[in-house]
Amino acid sequence: MTKFDLKHILKTYQIILIWGDNLATIYEEHAKVFKAFCDEKRLRILELLRGGEKCACVLLEQLDLGQSGLSYHMKILVESGVVESCQEGKWTHYKISEKGSAYAGTLLKELTKPNTVIEKNNCCKK
């Protein structure tokens, strides 16, 4: 029977463990962060939240969205880390997470910054 070195497998295939249950590549995880900024409605929501913390009912008033639609987008925003929510009795308040948006910014820089090791990959004899 083959033995597995989980750590080695995860590293080799760039797979990470999330919530103990799900498997996802690091790419999926990174993509999730930027999903926040990839949809018109969500950008509009972020714009509203830039004006300060708001509860769902206020957002609902100002957006062309139904209740379940708002809930759907808020979930994506919260899962991206860019927005945080706090419950107050029946109400849920949302605000932009400083930490989360700083992370998104750092990640973006990371993802576009030249590698330390630049390979000379002159395939087609440029």
Add this chain to the structure above:
Amino acid sequence: MTKFDLKHILKTYQIILIWGDNLATIYEEHAKVFKAFCDEKRLRILELLRGGEKCACVLLEQLDLGQSGLSYHMKILVESGVVESCQEGKWTHYKISEKGSAYAGTLLKELTKPNTVIEKNNCCKK
């Protein structure tokens, strides 16, 4: 016959003109920038390009993607501004655009930075 003030309309509805032909909201335009980072394959491509300029054939070799698939994703990357392409005879070379990725970073900060005017929007008497 009603007269229209185009400038006023564009400003009011936050619509912008692109390529002289198409109409799009500012939100769509912003979303386009971050589409670059919202897909596993594209993140993988960016990772390869962090190692320096590469031509399509090299990318093709290293990715689990067909030729038309690569072309599809490269188009989205180039349209986001994060990647730039240059033609060399039959070959197309791609690299990460410093300007484009700096813009993406600035935009991200912009989209998450608190507004100068913070409204007190205590709807549900928090």
Add this chain to the structure above:
DNA sequence: GCTTCAAATCAAATTTTGTCAATATGATCT
């Protein structure tokens, strides 16, 4: 406990994205 209200979840319909194979374009070479 029952009612009410806010928000989340679900299921179905719709729209948007991504994939794949075939074809078209455009540059180079003979």
Add this chain to the structure above:
DNA sequence: AGATCATATTGACAAAATTTGATTTGAAGC
């Protein structure tokens, strides 16, 4: 010009994201 190679475009299909309305959950008030 005709052949060849690299990439782009197209159209059909599959998969994922979004929308909508109905239902459920969970907190508060009676």
